[in-house]
Amino acid sequence: MKNLSRVFKALSNENRLKVFEQIRKKELCCKEDSFEGCCVGDVAERFPLALSTISHHLKELRSAGLIVCEKRGQWVYCRVNHGILREAEDFLKGRL
Amino acid sequence: MKNLSRVFKALSNENRLKVFEQIRKKELCCKEDSFEGCCVGDVAERFPLALSTISHHLKELRSAGLIVCEKRGQWVYCRVNHGILREAEDFLKGRL
DNA sequence: ATCTTAATTCGATAGATGTCGAAATAAGGA
DNA sequence: TCCTTATTTCGACATCTATCGAATTAAGAT
Numbered sequence: 404m405k406n407l408s409r410v411f412k413a414l415s416n417e418n419r420l421k422v423f424e425q426i427r428k429k430e431l432c433c434k435e436d437s438f439e440g441c442c443v444g445d446v447a448e449r450f451p452l453a454l455s456t457i458s459h460h461l462k463e464l465r466s467a468g469l470i471v472c473e474k475r476g477q478w479v480y481c482r483v484n485h486g487i488l489r490e491a492e493d494f495l496k497g498r499l
Numbered sequence: 500m501k502n503l504s505r506v507f508k509a510l511s512n513e514n515r516l517k518v519f520e521q522i523r524k525k526e527l528c529c530k531e532d533s534f535e536g537c538c539v540g541d542v543a544e545r546f547p548l549a550l551s552t553i554s555h556h557l558k559e560l561r562s563a564g565l566i567v568c569e570k571r572g573q574w575v576y577c578r579v580n581h582g583i584l585r586e587a588e589d590f591l592k593g594r595l
Numbered sequence: 596a597t598c599t600t601a602a603t604t605c606g607a608t609a610g611a612t613g614t615c616g617a618a619a620t621a622a623g624g625a
Numbered sequence: 626t627c628c629t630t631a632t633t634t635c636g637a638c639a640t641c642t643a644t645c646g647a648a649t650t651a652a653g654a655t
Contacts, residue, residue: 404520408513415508416643417501424500427593443602456644458603477601477652488591495588497523512613539632549615554633556613573622573631 406468410491413467419460422446426470427483440473440480502564506587509563515556518542522566523579536569536576 414420429441447457461481464470468487472479510516525537543553557577560566564583568575 404516405513408511408516411507411516412511415504415511417504418643420500420504420507431593444600452643453645454602455604455646459643462603474602474651479602492588492591495584495591497527514613540630548613550631551616551633551635552614558633570621570632575632 407491407494409467410469410487413463413469416460418450418452418456419463421450422457422460423464423469423483425449426481430483438482439475440482442478442480444478446481503587503590505563506565506583509559509565512556514546514548514552515559517546518553518556519560519565519579521545522577526579534578535571536578538574538576540574542577 414423425446426441429445430438443454443458443461446461447454450457461470461472465472465481468484470481471484472481474480510519521542522537525541526534539550539554539557542557543550546553557566557568561568561577564580566577567580568577570576
C-alpha cells in the first residue's frame, strides 16, 4: 500500500507526469531501433523548468520505481519500468 | 493531464488511499443488497485519525472525482466512481 | 592540464499538505 | 425547545514540495 501510494505520488505533479509521458512517448516511437533510453537533456528540452528541477523530478520517478536510469558516458538514459505500471493498473482494477 | 494528476494526487497519501480502499471494499462485499454507500463514521472507525481529518480526505477524494457522496438524513454516503478509475487505468496502459 | 558539456546536489524560499481539536451546521428524537 | 449524533469547517502548526540559481561532480575533447 505504501509502495502504491509512492507511485501515485510520483505521478501526482502535473509537470512530473508530463516528464514521465515524454519518456514513455519517446520509448514508444523508437521501439524498433534498439532504444537505449532518453537522456535528461532530451527530456528537459520541452519544459519551461530549470534543468535542476527536471533532475529532481526524474529522481522522484526513479525512486518510485516508475523509471530506470543508466549512465553511459556523460549521459544518463531513462526508460520506463513497465512492471510497476502493471501493478498500479491492477490496483485500479481492484485486483489487490 | 491535469485531471489525471489530480486523481493520482488524491491517491498519493497512504491514509487517503486506505480510506478509498475501505469504501471500495465495503462496496464490493455488499454488492447484492442494494448498497447505498458507506457513511463517514463507518470509514473513520478503522483509522487512528481524527474524524475531521477523515472528512478532509473524503473531500479530496470527492473533488478528484474518485468517489461520489450523497446526504441521506444525517448521514453522508460515499460510493466509488468507477468511471474515473477506468480513465486512470487507461492512462497507465498507455492508451491516452 | 584545461575547457566543455551533462547531470546532480545544495541552499533558499514560497506555497501546499496532513493533522489536530474546537467550533459550527444539520438532522432527528425526547 | 433542548439534547444528541453525524459531519463539516476553521484556525493553527509542523512538515513536505516545487522551484530556482549557483556550486559541484563526472566524462570527453583539445
